[in-house]
Amino acid sequence: MAQVITDEKMVDEVLERGVEQIFPDKKTLKEKMMSGERIRLYCGYDPTAPSLHIGNAVTINKLSQFQKLGHEVIFLIGDFTCMIGDPTDKLATRKKMTREEILENAKGYQKQAEGYLKFDGENPAQIMYNSEWNDKLTFKELIELSSNFTVGQMIQRDMFQKRMAEEKPIYLHEFLYPLTQGYDSVAMNVDLEIGGNDQMFNMLAGRTLQKNINNKEKFVLTLKLLADETGKKMGKSEGNAVFLDQTPQDMYGAVMSWTDGTIAVGFEMATNISMKEVKEIEEALKDEKNNPRDLKMKLAYEMVKINYGEEAANLAQDNFIRTVQKKEVPDEVASIEASIETSIVELMMKEGLAGSNSEAKRKIEQGGVSLNGEIIKDIQTKISKEMNGKILKVGKREFRKIVVE
RNA sequence: GGGUCGGUGGCAGAGUGGUCAAAUGCAUCAGACUGUAAAUCUGACGCCGCAAGGCUUCGGGGGUUCGACUCCCUCCCGGCCCA
Numbered sequence: 001m002a003q004v005i006t007d008e009k010m011v012d013e014v015l016e017r018g019v020e021q022i023f024p025d026k027k028t029l030k031e032k033m034m035s036g037e038r039i040r041l042y043c044g045y046d047p048t049a050p051s052l053h054i055g056n057a058v059t060i061n062k063l064s065q066f067q068k069l070g071h072e073v074i075f076l077i078g079d080f081t082c083m084i085g086d087p088t089d090k091l092a093t094r095k096k097m098t099r100e101e102i103l104e105n106a107k108g109y110q111k112q113a114e115g116y117l118k119f120d121g122e123n124p125a126q127i128m129y130n131s132e133w134n135d136k137l138t139f140k141e142l143i144e145l146s147s148n149f150t151v152g153q154m155i156q157r158d159m160f161q162k163r164m165a166e167e168k169p170i171y172l173h174e175f176l177y178p179l180t181q182g183y184d185s186v187a188m189n190v191d192l193e194i195g196g197n198d199q200m201f202n203m204l205a206g207r208t209l210q211k212n213i214n215n216k217e218k219f220v221l222t223l224k225l226l227a228d229e230t231g232k233k234m235g236k237s238e239g240n241a242v243f244l245d246q247t248p249q250d251m252y253g254a255v256m257s258w259t260d261g262t263i264a265v266g267f268e269m270a271t272n273i274s275m276k277e278v279k280e281i282e283e284a285l286k287d288e289k290n291n292p293r294d295l296k297m298k299l300a301y302e303m304v305k306i307n308y309g310e311e312a313a314n315l316a317q318d319n320f321i322r323t324v325q326k327k328e329v330p331d332e333v334a335s336i337e338a339s340i341e342t343s344i345v346e347l348m349m350k351e352g353l354a355g356s357n358s359e360a361k362r363k364i365e366q367g368g369v370s371l372n373g374e375i376i377k378d379i380q381t382k383i384s385k386e387m388n389g390k391i392l393k394v395g396k397r398e399f400r401k402i403v404v405e
Numbered sequence: 406g407g408g409u410c411g412g413u414g415g416c417a418g419a420g421u422g423g424u425c426a427a428a429u430g431c432a433u434c435a436g437a438c439u440g441u442a443a444a445u446c447u448g449a450c451g452c453c454g455c456a457a458g459g460c461u462u463c464g465g466g467g468g469u470u471c472g473a474c475u476c477c478c479u480c481c482c483g484g485c486c487c488a
Contacts, residue, residue, distance in 0.1 A: 168483090168484075169483060169484070252442095253441095253442050254442080255442095256441055256442055256443080257441075257442050257443060258443075259443060259444080260440095260441095260443065260444090291440050291441090292440075292441085292443090293440050293441045293443085294440090294441095296441070296443085297441080320441085320442080323442095324441070324442055325441075354434095355434095356451090356452065356453090357452085357453070357454085358450095358451085358452065358453080358454090359434080359449095359450085361454095361455095362434080362435075362449060362450080363434075363435060363449095365435090365449085366434085366435040366436060366448070366449065367435070367436060368434080368435045368436070369435095378455095379455075380455070394435095395434075395435065396435090396442065397442075
């Protein structure tokens with residue numbers, strides 16, 4: 001059994017760093033943690049996509065901080081809730097997923113989370129699947145669960161309000177999402193749930209149920225969303241998403257495409273460098289003399305280091321400097337075989353460098369395709385003997401070494 | 406059950422008989438620039454084709470018409486109001 005650390009400074013940092021709100025309040029949770037009691041906490045992840053993203057990483061990072069203090073961490077995979085689809089942030093009902101798709105997506109989650117959270121050694125995090133108990137719920141039990149909430153409470157929810165205002169449909173089963181997520185708290189009998197601030201409603205439903213059913217106080221800790229001062233979020237729709245299964249190079253590059261305003265908060269939420277350093281970075285960012293790019297490079301480096309280790313971080317950084325800043329060819333370029341007389345367009349298609357012939361042609365016409373630095377202008381260009389060993393570049397970051405057969 | 410409005414490209418959302426492969430915004434891609442793969446600017450953005458042009462697409466099916474995203478019939482789905 002792991003020893004629970006009750007160092008006040010450390011407890012404070014865990015309860016403050018990146019934290020938006022704590023329910024019912026920070027003081028009570030702190031007292032509980034300072035008492036030396038080992039608390040049981042979790043955060044849930046719905047496997048709607050094959051990869052976790054940076055937003056998930058922030059909560060996983062928070063879980064790991066509790067883990068380091070010796071608390072019991074559960075990494076919950078929402079294979080059941082996922083079938084309903086969380087209405088949070090969704091203007092439209094999510095399409096239903098099959099169990100197969102869901103489990104396929106969930107496969108990589110542990111590996112992707114490992115950069116932050118330990119699943120072995122002392123005090124390992126446990127992985128649970130919420131289908132384990134939700135599958136077994138009977139209709140009768142579901143009715144009993146539902147009776148803990150009123151329709152009024154459900155439709156209060158901002159997202160539902162918005163949908164009603166826009167005359168968009170709300171399906172009955174969407175009301176069950178907070179219910180089932182809430183029931184997770186009861187089934188696992190946890191003391192604390194953490195999640196992004198947008199998950200507050202769902203997490204509080206669990207607080208209500210845990211109180212009503214197990215007569216236990218469940219704490220809820222919400223984290224700030226990773227966003228810049230204008231509220232611009234990181235995410236897919238913003239085009240700057242970072243996924244945990246990206247290659248080190250791509251991850252590094254994706255971080256580099258964040259807006260400058262996200263640098264400090266990125267360090268605070270997604271890395272584990274000390275808060276002292278985070279403050280120093282904040283100060284440095286205010287100084288005109290410093291180039292924010294350099295601090296962002298440090299952030300990108302840290303992110304890759306956490307997920308892939310120091311060596312990969314160095315390589316990713318070198319790669320970025322080389323290909324993006326100096327516009328040179330990277331150290332390692334994948335070779336591709338090409339037979340004489342096949343067209344460049346055909347080759348690009350075969351290599352997945354273009355989604356269609358039209359796209360390949362467009363890229364050539366727009367000057368995005370080059371061979372050893374020489375822009376290919378003619379879409380009719382065919383592979384010739386002289387091209388052997390030359391580097392084909394498509395767009396900013398795709399490099400292939402041609403091996404003529 | 407009745408009334409009424411609606412279902413358009415990855416998303417949001419215009420378009421009401423030819424000028425529509427379908428405005429605009431977001432996302433995406435390419436280029437320029439830069440302090441970065443940021444911001445900004447320029448261009449592209451269904452598929453095939455060097456091109457001319459062709460093919461497929463506006464909930465499904467059928468019809469009217471020289472011609473339909475646009476009109477008619479029918480079916481499916483949704484919002485709102487009434488019951």
